[in-house]
Amino acid sequence: MSGRPTPRRPLDPRSPRGAGRLRLAALGTAFVAALVPALSACGGDAAGAAGNSTLKWTSSYFPTHWDPVVGGSGAQFRELTLVYASLTRTDDTGKAVPDLAKSWEYNDKGDQVTFHLRPGLKFSDGAPVDGAAVKAAIERAKKQKDSALFGDLTSIRSVEARGLDTVINLSQVDYQIPQLLGERVLQIASPKAAKSPKKLDQAPVGAGPFIVTQLVPGTKAVLKKNPDYWDAKNIHIDNVELTSAPDASTVVSGLQTGVYNFADIEPSQADAAKKAGLDVFVQPGFNASNISLNVNKAPFDNAKVVDAVRYAINRKEFVDKLTFGYGEATNQPFPKGYVAYDPQSADNYSYDPAKSKKLLAEAGYQAGDIKLDLVIPAEDPSAEIVQSQLAKVGVTVKIKVDKNWATPFFAKDLTFSLYGTTGRDSAAQTLTAHFGPNGPLNLSTPYEPDGFEAAIAKVRQTPLDAPDYPKVLQAATRAGLESKALVFTYSSPNLIAKSKSISDLPKNPAHIDWNGVTIAGN
Numbered sequence: 001m002s003g004r005p006t007p008r009r010p011l012d013p014r015s016p017r018g019a020g021r022l023r024l025a026a027l028g029t030a031f032v033a034a035l036v037p038a039l040s041a042c043g044g045d046a047a048g049a050a051g052n053s054t055l056k057w058t059s060s061y062f063p064t065h066w067d068p069v070v071g072g073s074g075a076q077f078r079e080l081t082l083v084y085a086s087l088t089r090t091d092d093t094g095k096a097v098p099d100l101a102k103s104w105e106y107n108d109k110g111d112q113v114t115f116h117l118r119p120g121l122k123f124s125d126g127a128p129v130d131g132a133a134v135k136a137a138i139e140r141a142k143k144q145k146d147s148a149l150f151g152d153l154t155s156i157r158s159v160e161a162r163g164l165d166t167v168i169n170l171s172q173v174d175y176q177i178p179q180l181l182g183e184r185v186l187q188i189a190s191p192k193a194a195k196s197p198k199k200l201d202q203a204p205v206g207a208g209p210f211i212v213t214q215l216v217p218g219t220k221a222v223l224k225k226n227p228d229y230w231d232a233k234n235i236h237i238d239n240v241e242l243t244s245a246p247d248a249s250t251v252v253s254g255l256q257t258g259v260y261n262f263a264d265i266e267p268s269q270a271d272a273a274k275k276a277g278l279d280v281f282v283q284p285g286f287n288a289s290n291i292s293l294n295v296n297k298a299p300f301d302n303a304k305v306v307d308a309v310r311y312a313i314n315r316k317e318f319v320d321k322l323t324f325g326y327g328e329a330t331n332q333p334f335p336k337g338y339v340a341y342d343p344q345s346a347d348n349y350s351y352d353p354a355k356s357k358k359l360l361a362e363a364g365y366q367a368g369d370i371k372l373d374l375v376i377p378a379e380d381p382s383a384e385i386v387q388s389q390l391a392k393v394g395v396t397v398k399i400k401v402d403k404n405w406a407t408p409f410f411a412k413d414l415t416f417s418l419y420g421t422t423g424r425d426s427a428a429q430t431l432t433a434h435f436g437p438n439g440p441l442n443l444s445t446p447y448e449p450d451g452f453e454a455a456i457a458k459v460r461q462t463p464l465d466a467p468d469y470p471k472v473l474q475a476a477t478r479a480g481l482e483s484k485a486l487v488f489t490y491s492s493p494n495l496i497a498k499s500k501s502i503s504d505l506p507k508n509p510a511h512i513d514w515n516g517v518t519i520a521g522n
Contacts, residue, residue, distance in 0.1 A: 052238030053519040055502070057262040058251060062218065062244035066204040067197050068187035069140055069147045075422050077184045078512045082223055082240060084187035084206035085230070087115050087134065087166075088178050090425050094338065094509045095464070096178040100129060100188065100207065100230065101166075110173035110461065115181075117164040118230050123190035124211045131161030136191040138168070144197060151440055152185045152429055155460070174460040179426035183511055209235045209514055219244050234515045252276055252497065261499035261519070267324035273497040282326065283494040284509040286423025286430065288333040289318070291386060291487040292443040297415045299370050300444075304363040306484040310349035311356040312393045317385055318490040327492040332481055333423060333430055335491060338509075339470050340427035342477040349487075356393040367394030372416045374398065377405035382489070383418060412445045419443075422510055427473055428459045435480035444485035455479040 063079050065071030071080060087104075088096040101115040121129035138159050141149040155174040160167040168177060180186075193205035204212050209232070210223035223240040226232065245251055245263065252269055254260045256276045265273060265280075273280045291309070299305045315329035331348055334341040360370070372390075374397050376383050387397040397416075408414050419441060424430040433439045436456070437446040455476040462472045494510070501520040506513045 053236065054239040054241060055237050055262055055514075055519065056241045056243075056258075056260045058243045058245045058254065058260040060245040060248075060264055062221075062242065064218065065201050066212075066215070067194075067201040068189055068204075068206075069137075069144050069149055069194075069197070070201060071148070077187065079242060080187055080204075081183050081208060081512070082210045082242070082514075083204045083208045083212060084189060085208045086181065086183050086186050086188060088182045089513070090182055090508045090511055092507050092509075094425070096182055096425070099182075100134075104178055106175065106463075110175060110463075111170045113168050113170070113177050115166045115168070117166070119164060121207055121230055122228055123192070123205055123207045124226060124228070125190050125192055125205045127190045127192040127205075129188070129207050130164055131166040133191050134166040134188060135159040135161040136194065137186060137188040140194060140197075141186065146197075149185055151433075151438070152180060152424070172457070172460065175463045176426045176428045176460055179464065180424070180429055182425040184425055185429075210240055231515055236516070236518045237514055252278070255497055255499065258499075261502060263497050265495050265497045267322075267326045267492065267495060269497070270324060270326065270495055277500070278497045279500045279502070280495065280497050281504075283496055283505070283512065284335070284507055285494045286334060286338075286510050287420065287493065288330055288423070288491045289382065289418070289420035289489050290333075290441075291489060292409075292414075292417045292419050292441070293485055293487065294412065294415045295444040295447050295484050296412075299363075299365070299372075300415065300484070302363050303484060304359045305365070305370070307349070308356040308359040308363070308393065309390070309395075310487050311352040311359065312389055312395070313349075313386075313487055313489060314351045314389055315489050316351075317389070318382060321385065322382060323490065323492045326495060327490050329489070330491045331488045332477060333421065333434055333488065334427065334477065338427075340430070340473050340477050342474040342481070344474070345478050345481045348481065353393050360394060365394075368396060370394070371396045371398070373400050374416050374418070375400045375402050375405060375408070375414050376418055377401065377403060380418065386418070409443070410440060412443055414443060417443065425510075428456055428476070431456055431459075431476055431480050434486060435483045442483075442485050444483075447483075447485060449479060449482040449484070451482070452476070452479045 059079055061076040061079060063071050063076045068080050068084050085100050087099060087101040089099040091097045100117055102118045104113055104115045106113050117129060123129060138156060141147050142153050155170050155172055156168055157171040158169045189200055190205040193200045202215060202217055209226055209229045211226045212221055212223050214222035221242040225235055225238050229235060248266045248269055251263050251265055252272045255263055255278055270280050293300045293306060295301055319327045319329050332342060332345060374383055374386060378401060383399045387399060390397050409417055421441060434441045435448055435452050436442060437448045459473050459476045462469050503518045505517055
């Protein structure tokens with residue numbers, strides 16, 4: 001969860017993204033000037049000194065933490081998958097498929113799942129990838145003080161290691177576990193290295209496709225192909241140079257000159273990248289931005305005021321002004337066409353400022369009576385749009401920037417804020433994070449909408465391959481969207497610009513996978 005809530009880069013729980021951006025801004029052009037000649041010496045698209053294929057990736061999500069328990073739940077999990085593998089991974093339909101685990105099965109009751117690991121695997125430090133390693137990873141994610149993952153693992157009661165098998169005992173029937181324990185929530189580190197989490201945080205050891213050979217915290221990581229990765233035959237990249245992205249305006253020129261050959265970019269840079277002859281593509285994702293309300297505090301303890309805000313929001317304005325044509329207006333955390341997207345809820349609370357004013361009057365408020373502080377971690381143009389739209393219905397909004405925003409937000413002390421997420425591989429977990437009574441994105445904890453608890457329980461009790469699973473899941477989305485704590489506004493996709501020498505990537509939602517990807521000209 002790295003970073004602040006911005007219109008182009010939605011967040012995830014406990015991961016204020018702004019710190020990295022502010023740090024980069026402080027480094028300024030001196031960093032760029034030093035970096036360009038250094039990387040240029042490695043030679044164009046082709047690669048490093050050995051002449052092998054080299055991916056030169058500059059990322060605005062360069063990991064602040066390399067311990068997956070600490071840093072794996074936000075957008076930077078994409079970079080961490082260079083080093084770490086998981087029990088499962090996500091295919092292009094968003095479904096869980098084998099990764100370190102070759103298969104799994106549930107007991108008849110549905111409250112126990114056994115994962116069968118591939119034989120002969122090892123971490124890059126030589127430790128075996130076995131049931132004990134998985135058990136250690138889950139228990140550390142549940143118990144480590146600075147874990148960002150413990151809230152995702154509440155269904156897990158205990159774990160047993162039986163050779164190459166991992167038996168997970170659940171506190172409830174939950175068929176979402178294979179979806180949940182994928183590339184995002186359970187990237188598995190060597191238990192030997194993880195005995196010192198602080199050391200692991202700066203010297204990562206996993207069983208993924210690459211091994212870190214050099215790490216400059218916050219700036220650069222150099223990696224080489226892991227010959228012991230279970231699918232090494234499908235990894236055609238020999239080296240990776242991962243750097244922290246400089247200012248967005250310089251990324252395209254860096255791609256043009258060969259300093260980089262792969263980068264995530266802002267929508268504002270997409271046209272320039274295309275004109276530069278770069279390959280610009282949209283990586284599917286679950287990004288969704290929202291306005292967070294605390295119904296435990298006035299004036300949002302009045303349901304009519306909440307509905308007034310809902311009707312005051314013109315989602316199209318966010319799309320038009322912030323996404324450069326790449327985003328979509330949305331009132332839910334899933335994209336259209338995804339199994340969890342609820343078509344029945346698509347037109348709820350459409351833009352109607354007249355109705356908003358009427359609701360405010362019925363709640364006893366005249367124009368100018370309501371004055372709100374909109375607290376955010378950094379300057380954000382979406383905050384100005386919210387301010388302008390609410391002013392049109394008579395609500396005065398003052399934007400306040402608090403660099404320590406994460407503390408009061410996750411303590412549920414704020415009244416009014418902005419947030420966005422990149423979702424979860426488990427749709428049920430995404431819904432719970434937003435609408436559950438203890439959800440990290442629910443600013444109104446312990447509030448939850450009526451019927452949501454039963455609806456999400458039914459999702460967990462329904463096997464993923466059951467014929468009625470989509471219907472059950474969409475019903476849970478519909479129940480969650482009755483929440484008065486969140487007003488969704490728009491979604492913006494993951495935009496990637498790359499040299500055309502790099503082949504197409506698998507379009508796995510929210511993930512960046514390197515299996516099968518090639519770099520020409522080497």
